[in-house]
Amino acid sequence: MLSDKMAQAINNQINRELWSAYLYLSMSMDAEAEGLRGIANWFYVQFREEQDHARIFMNYLNAQGCRVTLQPIEPVQQHWESLQAAFADTLKHEQKVTAFIHELAKQAEAEHDYATQNMLRWFIDEQVEEEQSVGDILNTLRHMAGLGQGLYLLDKDLATRTYSVPSPLATAE
Numbered sequence: 001m002l003s004d005k006m007a008q009a010i011n012n013q014i015n016r017e018l019w020s021a022y023l024y025l026s027m028s029m030d031a032e033a034e035g036l037r038g039i040a041n042w043f044y045v046q047f048r049e050e051q052d053h054a055r056i057f058m059n060y061l062n063a064q065g066c067r068v069t070l071q072p073i074e075p076v077q078q079h080w081e082s083l084q085a086a087f088a089d090t091l092k093h094e095q096k097v098t099a100f101i102h103e104l105a106k107q108a109e110a111e112h113d114y115a116t117q118n119m120l121r122w123f124i125d126e127q128v129e130e131e132q133s134v135g136d137i138l139n140t141l142r143h144m145a146g147l148g149q150g151l152y153l154l155d156k157d158l159a160t161r162t163y164s165v166p167s168p169l170a171t172a173e
């Protein structure tokens with residue numbers, strides 16, 4: 001059984017995850033429009049992962065007998081001036097999400113809500129991974145500035161990212 005406050009906080013996080021999905025879908029479509037299909041693939045996988053994150057939180061509320069209340073998704077930016085700008089925004093956004101996840105963890109801890117603390121552990125680890133992978137791409141972009149073939153190679157590299165079902169959903173559906 002969750003407190004109303006905890007259930008509301010998780011509902012808010014579902015909206016943020018869905019907004020994140022919409023943001024990355026927009027980045028994916030922007031990259032497609034620029035003919036960067038590998039970059040578009042990377043953001044499309046990111047789009048799918050964010051939907052999974054929302055689904056994990058929804059499954060958790062359902063399992064706890066709480067109602068999921070879907071809220072409107074706010075509009076997202078449609079175009080980025082450069083790849084650096086898109087990935088810098090991605091890192092900034094993920095850092096914000098990390099802070100929200102930590103806020104949820106703090107609240108769960110204060111309420112002695114052990115089930116929610118346990119559920120959030122996967123997200124805490126996931127955020128470390130997300131920030132690291134985006135940070136790595138930003139570093140690559142920085143190093144390849146001035147290299148003519150760099151963008152071509154990065155686009156080819158990011159085309160290889162594949163989607164896999166996150167472990168909390170692996171047996172759920």
Ligand code: FEO
Nearest residue numbers: 017050053097130
């Ligand atoms: Fe759902 Fe990218 O954090």
